[in-house]
Amino acid sequence: MKLGPIIASVAIGAALVGAGTAFVKNLTPYITFSEALKTNGTVQVMGGLEKSSVKLTSGNLSFTLVEKKTGTRLPVVFGHTKPANFEMAIEITAIGHYDGNVFQADNLLVKCPSKYQGTETKSYGTK
Amino acid sequence: MTPVAKGALFVFTAGCLSYIFLKVPAAQGFANPELARLVTMHLPCAYVALVAAVIAAWHGIAYLRKRDLDSDIKSYVGAKIAFLYCFLTTITGSMFARVQWGSYWNWDPRQTAVAVLLLVYAAYFTLRASIEDPERRAALSAVYVLFASILTPMLGYVIPTFFIDQSLHPKFAKFDLSYRMAIYPMAIALAWHLVWMFRLSVRAEKVNQAIAELELTSEGGLA
Amino acid sequence: MNLLPMLIVALMILGGLFAFTLMTERRIATAEKRLAELENDK
Secondary structure, three states: OOHHHHHHHHHHHHHHHHHHHHHHHHHOOOOHHHHHHHOOOOEEEEEEEEEEEEEOOOOOOEEEEEEOOOOOOEEEOOOOOOOHHHHHHEEEEOOOOOOOOEEEEEEEEEEEOEEEEEOOOOOOOOO | OOOOHHHHHHHHHHHHHHHHOOOOOOOOOOOOOOOHHHHHHHHHHHHHHHHHHEEEEEHHHHHHHHHHHHHHHHHHHHHHHHHHHHHHHHHHHHHHHHOOOOOOOOHHHHHHHHHHHHHHHHHHHHHHHHOOHHHHHHHHHHHHHHHHHHHHHHHHHHHHHHHHHHHHOOOOOOOHHHHHHHHHHHHHHHHHHHHHHHHHHHHHHHHHHHHHHHHHHHHHOOO | OOOOHHHHHHHHHHHHHHHHHHHHHHHHHHHHHHHOOOOOOO
């Protein structure tokens, strides 16, 4: 009679641990740059922004991302408006695909700064 | 809660809110500096979710030790409130992600983890609903709620920090004084409200159970 | 104004919480009345 709850709770516990370890391995949506070069579909990559590489040519924003761990560099082209805090970005997530030449980004996500403090005199938001 | 206490809570909450909108500055460096203030709702919700999870676990343990169904009700109400605040944290976080990162949901490590956490709580409510016998339900729920409560800080905070290099969340957020002066009082306001909500929900749950029992016996008497 | 969306969100959350507890209070009052009636009927 008392066995039921024990078996059930052990089963729940085992399921949780199993699911937990399975998903911890896949907790990040990002793939490495070398993987991105081989994939045709839409992927997410994340890397540090190389500030000197940022160029704006005929409405296209192009820049280079550097992968933290390996130091691999990936040229990225983005055809939409530049995100507001792009220049201050430490890290950028690019969602898109590699076309054999450059990474064509459909969307850029910008990592939050870690400091929350007032703007005082400086104002951003104007290009 | 007495009308005076209610009034005090209301005034305090309104004060916190006015502080956020009148005194907290826009944070520089964000895509939308004005809406960086969302963090003053997002973080307190997360803190309070943890408080509620601790309450649920506390009363879960109490049930396992004393087998008093009152503890089961309290643990259940605690878990419900923990779920509510996890949900509010997720919602405010998703809005924050939309204005700052540019996407409501991109399976950031923290987003994935909190999605799992919400499922863990959903499974708890399903578990409760599927067991008829009150004592069996209480015992199983108490064990399960311990898992859920441990997972709340694990999935909400600890595990995603291992992946923080691969997250759009900041590693350690540093808040200047005006932000801290908004976040902590707001957390206190929500926690204060939690005490009220907790007591009321426990009372409501008890009254409803008593009514259900009486109706059952009176129907039995008629038949 | 830029802050309006956040004001709406904050008011919805806080207002929702207050509305919920105040409604629960009223629901308990009616439920307790009903409980007393049921106990009298016995």
